[in-house]
Amino acid sequence: METLDRIPLRIGLEEVRAELGNGDRDLVQRLLDKETSWIRPRAAYGVCRVTGKYDRAAVVDGVLLKSRVLAHHLKNGMRVFPFVVTIGRGLESRADATKELPARSCLHTIGNLALNKARRYLKNYLKKHSAHARLSHLSPGSLKDWPLEAQRPLFSILKGAERAIGVQLTHRLLMNPTKSVSGIFFPTETPFESCQLCPRDPCQGRRAPHNADLVKKYGIDSL
Ligand code: SF4
Numbered sequence: 116m117e118t119l120d121r122i123p124l125r126i127g128l129e130e131v132r133a134e135l136g137n138g139d140r141d142l143v144q145r146l147l148d149k150e151t152s153w154i155r156p157r158a159a160y161g162v163c164r165v166t167g168k169y170d171r172a173a174v175v176d177g178v179l180l181k182s183r184v185l186a187h188h189l190k191n192g193m194r195v196f197p198f199v200v201t202i203g204r205g206l207e208s209r210a211d212a213t214k215e216l217p218a219r220s221c222l223h224t225i226g227n228l229a230l231n232k233a234r235r236y237l238k239n240y241l242k243k244h245s246a247h248a249r250l251s252h253l254s255p256g257s258l259k260d261w262p263l264e265a266q267r268p269l270f271s272i273l274k275g276a277e278r279a280i281g282v283q284l285t286h287r288l289l290m291n292p293t294k295s296v297s298g299i300f301f302p303t304e305t306p307f308e309s310c311q312l313c314p315r316d317p318c319q320g321r322r323a324p325h326n327a328d329l330v331k332k333y334g335i336d337s338l
């Protein structure tokens with residue numbers, strides 16, 4: 116397993132304000148100045164091979180991943196990248212210790228933005244170092260097709276994640292620190308986002324419109 120220990124991040128005032136729906140400029144700036152040093156963005160990832168392929172599952176480094184979406188995208192011999200990204204516990208602890216609600220909410224927003232940026236950094240890093248022009252990803256729990264239970268096989272591939280970057284899988288299949296994200300990057304010819312298959316509406320984090328035809332194509336409309 117590989118790690119990125121120092122992911123560089125820049126979080127801008129206006130992007131935090133936009134996430135907060137035009138948040139208080141002075142508050143956001145004060146928290147950015149004072150609190151972002153608590154963010155510790157790190158990643159652990161594997162460079163793995165698809166070693167088996169079925170209609171509704173794929174095998175990665177000998178571990179069965181049950182998902183029609185992954186079965187659709189992954190091909191035998193393909194190189195894929197299971198990953199965990201975290202920003203650590205620091206900012207979250209600061210947010211939890213903050214009594215002032217707007218400041219707490221702002222700190223959580225800054226943390227979520229930082230986590231998304233760290234995941235994007237890893238994606239771009241992998242693209243650059245693997246010579247894949249396009250990578251898409253799927254995360255456990257983002258679709259019924261790959262529910263939270265998929266954390267177990269994923270973490271069995273990423274065995275050293277806790278030691279390497281301090282991310283632990285709890286018995287409830289959540290991650291500690293909570294500002295962490297896991298998943299698998301895989302090469303695709305056309306961009307894929309789990310949001311295309313997800314009916315949640317409204318969703319503030321939506322990255323692509325829902326596509327009913329694609330839902331049928333993947334055969335996940337019957338789930
Ligand atoms: S639409 Fe929202 S809930 Fe659904 S996959 Fe996208 S971000 Fe997640």
